[in-house]
Amino acid sequence: MTDTIVSSAKREIAIGFDRPFTIIGERINPTGRKILAEEMRQGDFSRVEADALAQVGCGAHMLDVNAGIPLADEPALLARAVKLVQSVTDVPLSIDSSIVDALKAGLEVYEGKALVNSVTGEEERLEAVLPLVAKHGAAVVAICNDETGISEDPDVRFEVARTIVNHAADYGITAADVVIDPLVMPIGAIGQAGKQVFALVRRIRQELKCNSTCGASNISFGLPNRHGINSAFLCMAIGAGMTSAITNPLHGEVVQAVMGADVVNGHDKDCARWIRRYREPTAGGEDAPSRLRRRRRGGNR
Amino acid sequence: MTDTIVSSAKREIAIGFDRPFTIIGERINPTGRKILAEEMRQGDFSRVEADALAQVGCGAHMLDVNAGIPLADEPALLARAVKLVQSVTDVPLSIDSSIVDALKAGLEVYEGKALVNSVTGEEERLEAVLPLVAKHGAAVVAICNDETGISEDPDVRFEVARTIVNHAADYGITAADVVIDPLVMPIGAIGQAGKQVFALVRRIRQELKCNSTCGASNISFGLPNRHGINSAFLCMAIGAGMTSAITNPLHGEVVQAVMGADVVNGHDKDCARWIRRYREPTAGGEDAPSRLRRRRRGGNR
Numbered sequence: 001m002t003d004t005i006v007s008s009a010k011r012e013i014a015i016g017f018d019r020p021f022t023i024i025g026e027r028i029n030p031t032g033r034k035i036l037a038e039e040m041r042q043g044d045f046s047r048v049e050a051d052a053l054a055q056v057g058c059g060a061h062m063l064d065v066n067a068g069i070p071l072a073d074e075p076a077l078l079a080r081a082v083k084l085v086q087s088v089t090d091v092p093l094s095i096d097s098s099i100v101d102a103l104k105a106g107l108e109v110y111e112g113k114a115l116v117n118s119v120t121g122e123e124e125r126l127e128a129v130l131p132l133v134a135k136h137g138a139a140v141v142a143i144c145n146d147e148t149g150i151s152e153d154p155d156v157r158f159e160v161a162r163t164i165v166n167h168a169a170d171y172g173i174t175a176a177d178v179v180i181d182p183l184v185m186p187i188g189a190i191g192q193a194g195k196q197v198f199a200l201v202r203r204i205r206q207e208l209k210c211n212s213t214c215g216a217s218n219i220s221f222g223l224p225n226r227h228g229i230n231s232a233f234l235c236m237a238i239g240a241g242m243t244s245a246i247t248n249p250l251h252g253e254v255v256q257a258v259m260g261a262d263v264v265n266g267h268d269k270d271c272a273r274w275i276r277r278y279r280e281p282t283a284g285g286e287d288a289p290s291r292l293r294r295r296r297r298g299g300n301r
Numbered sequence: 302m303t304d305t306i307v308s309s310a311k312r313e314i315a316i317g318f319d320r321p322f323t324i325i326g327e328r329i330n331p332t333g334r335k336i337l338a339e340e341m342r343q344g345d346f347s348r349v350e351a352d353a354l355a356q357v358g359c360g361a362h363m364l365d366v367n368a369g370i371p372l373a374d375e376p377a378l379l380a381r382a383v384k385l386v387q388s389v390t391d392v393p394l395s396i397d398s399s400i401v402d403a404l405k406a407g408l409e410v411y412e413g414k415a416l417v418n419s420v421t422g423e424e425e426r427l428e429a430v431l432p433l434v435a436k437h438g439a440a441v442v443a444i445c446n447d448e449t450g451i452s453e454d455p456d457v458r459f460e461v462a463r464t465i466v467n468h469a470a471d472y473g474i475t476a477a478d479v480v481i482d483p484l485v486m487p488i489g490a491i492g493q494a495g496k497q498v499f500a501l502v503r504r505i506r507q508e509l510k511c512n513s514t515c516g517a518s519n520i521s522f523g524l525p526n527r528h529g530i531n532s533a534f535l536c537m538a539i540g541a542g543m544t545s546a547i548t549n550p551l552h553g554e555v556v557q558a559v560m561g562a563d564v565v566n567g568h569d570k571d572c573a574r575w576i577r578r579y580r581e582p583t584a585g586g587e588d589a590p591s592r593l594r595r596r597r598r599g600g601n602r
Contacts, residue, residue: 187564187565187567187572188571188572191567191570191571192567193567194564194565194566194567195566195567198540219565223564223572223575223576223579224575224576224579224580225557225575225579228557228558228560228561228575228579229561229564229565229575231532231536231558231561232536232557232558232561232562232564232565233561233565235532235533235536235537235540235558235562236536236537236539236540236562236565236566238537239499239536239537239540239541240540256526256529256533257529257532257533257536259529260529260530260532260533260534261533261536261537263488263495263524263530263533264488264495264520264530264533264534264537265495265496265537266488266492266493266494266495266496269492270489270492271488271489271524274524274525274526274529274530275524275525278524278525278526278529279525
């Protein structure tokens with residue numbers, strides 16, 4: 001029954017075993033997005049704002065914010081992005097960087113209880129990130145790799161998770177505030193990648209009593225029709241007990257899969273969220289916005 | 302590692318723990334299909350033939366054949382439908398009736414090893430159906446209800462399954478030839494329906510070593526966007542270990558969900574089936590047939 005509570009200034013949400021799945025929007029991340037990277041470097045954050053609004057509009061419950069741009073002043077950029085996103089949305093944020101000073105800068109301007117993304121089992125990283133998390137009373141994503149890299153053996157990955165949870169406890173961070181990422185590998189390269197994750201999620205939940213998250217899209221790397229694979233993976237991961245994922249809510253197929261899995265899991269009371277979203281039959285695949293536009297024009301339905 | 306082998310005259314397939322999920326096409330069933338019922342009653346089986354071909358074309362691995370039309374000569378109709386479907390496709394069939402004489406008539410004309418749909422835990426039904434199954438060397442779907450009806454308690458449903466497996470053994474039918482239907486209830490009415498099925502499937506697999514099937518669409522009864530719920534349910538059921546379902550392969554969304562779950566489960570070697578189906582990018586949602594038509598006309602891509 002573990003709940004990980006995160007919040008913005010105005011809104012609190014719980015990532016939890018018996019709750020609807022938490023979608024953490026992944027779009028505000030310049031990695032692999034040249035235009036966004038260049039704009040942010042030049043101080044143009046308009047796309048960050050647009051991405052924040054679009055993702056929340058499409059169903060993100062939290063947003064991941066990353067400003068990892070080579071040779072840029074990442075701490076300053078991340079702090080600015082965090083402040084901007086908090087000024088236009090009220091969802092809690094995941095503050096995402098591999099640079100400790102950037103996490104620090106992001107946390108210093110953050111209003112509420114953030115999710116810090118991330119710590120690994122590497123000694124140096126544990127000792128740099130966990131005190132920051134503790135100081136700000138944040139929660140933290142724990143990634144199951146350490147100095148030896150990412151093990152293909154799920155038992156090794158599980159032991160890394162346990163190590164991180166134990167270290168966190170030393171800093172006064174409870175297991176409820178450690179959200180474990182079991183690491184999703186591409187299924188095209190490792191045929192057991194899916195089953196490994198599901199087995200890990202079950203153990204993380206049963207033995208460590210922790211919530212879990214992942215970069216869901218990794219599963220489909222290199223394959224065609226990636227949304228199809230991602231959707232199936234998310235449903236199966238939710239069935240295995242995963243409680244959140246960093247993914248792209250702009251893909252309706254992915255949001256539908258998550259909402260459908262919530263219904264099937266009994267985590268959408270009276271199917272109310274599902275019915276609200278899908279009750280209006282759409283003629284010819286017409287989407288809600290165009291239906292609304294047509295209504296405003298006085299068209300018949 | 303249980304395999305349930307079924308066959309037609311020319312083709313054998315295995316429903317199994319470590320195999321791609323088996324889709325059993327549900328369309329050849331006059332229940333709720335007034336036009337089909339009326340045509341079949343009058344001896345017009347053209348729609349049965351068309352439905353058989355369409356379902357196999359869309360990815361069905363087996364077909365369910367039902368001729369349950371009130372006040373009609375069901376044994377004769379079912380036998381005719383079975384013969385017809387076997388003459389136009391080579392997938393194994395599930396012979397579906399609540400009337401024992403109809404099952405008998407279907408089995409008598411069937412070429413290969415059929416799946417008999419179904420037996421329940423009702424004493425009378427067990428004693429009528431199991432000898433037939435044994436006589437024809439068939440496999441059988443075992444539905445988890447008995448004289449007391451369908452229990453909402455999954456432990457009771459499990460015990461019905463165990464009873465059927467034990468009775469089948471008395472007739473020389475192995476557990477591998479009993480495919481258990483845990484009974485899928487509408488999630489809109491019973492919030493625990495999904496979790497119950499997943500828990501049952503795990504027990505059926507671990508304790509009884511049996512394959513499983515279900516009428517997947519029941520889960521979404523009464524809800525909007527049923528394919529969305531059905532797809533999520535199937536992925537989660539496959540994750541829990543379900544090995545087949547009686548469903549509608551004409552819905553691309555459902556087939557995609559099953560194929561995606563096979564990939565994620567590591568049951569699509571080298572993702573070959575997925576890649577074959579989805580590798581061609583479709584411009585503007587264009588489907589394969591219209592692309593082909595355009596090519597024949599010499600259009601550019």
